[in-house]
Amino acid sequence: MPTVGALVSPFIDAAIMGLALIAFTRLSGLRSFSKMSGYDFAITVAMGSVLASVVVSKSTGPLAGIAALAALFVVQAGLSHLRVRSRDAQDAMDNAPLLIMQGREVLEDNLSAAKMTRADLMGKLREANVTHLDQVRAVVFEQTGDVSVLHGPAGGGLEDDLLDGVRDAV
Template sequence: MAEWFAVDPTNILATVLSALFIYAVLILLVRLVGLRSFSKMTSVDFAMTVAMGSVLASTILSAAPSIPQAAVAMASLFGIQWVVSRLRKDTDWMEDVADNEPIVLMAGERILRDNLEKTRVTENDLWAKLREANVLDPNEVRAVVLETTGDISVLHGDPSGKALHPCILRGVREAERVGLGRDDYDG
């Protein structure tokens, strides 16, 4: 157990220098490619964030870090993410391959239990998200959507107020269950 607390000044210095160099490479790559790489707007972005964290951690904590190898790995991940995001933007097929489709979990105050089951979201998770969104009464809920990233969006407001605009649910699976006609969501 004493080895857990042993300090080797050379290893400490190597860890600090590795962290500084690899952090500088990360900043450079983010400046070149843009912050969109860490936006987590899609599952590809989320995977990029996780993979980048893994590369950074393994480089910094390695007994014999290879900064050039880590820099190449990071540049490769940024390159892959950039290509996938361009293909998503320019082609329908890549968007279909790379993205999960958002789905309605609540239509108004009605919980869509079949969609909860499909998505493996529990009712307690749903109630927690409503509380997090400051919903004071289930009657205030217009729709709850499980987004492509796994985030849950809660659309709410005064039920007697402005109606939910159909474009807000464009591309959301089963959006017609919220109460507007299917044609309202397509254009």
């Protein structure tokens, strides 16, 4: 039978780790849990893994967890700084957004490259409240994996700047 201390310890560890996570997030800013790129997602998952390890493991204490979280925040800050300062680093870390639909035309090769089906695409159009394909200006598979649907009244245009940096945009 577990002792009371053994039952209470995970709660204390979770509280300590939660406070550390909040403190590090406040120090580093909102980007800590953003979904701007693949590395942001990977760091966020790693942070959750560290937190869970400390809470469920009897051998990993909160100090080791805090050190691991600090390391992840420092790595993320360093990579973010590098990404902002160097176009090569940005290109290496980020996927370029991909145009998957231009007006009514579905770009089949790009849809396939995004690992999306027509059913996925139609679902995203419905989520964006598109009621007629004539409303679609462009659909972009973003670097985060999200899908952006740019739409408006039939016959309307689209500012070129909105597709700046999007692969295969003309």
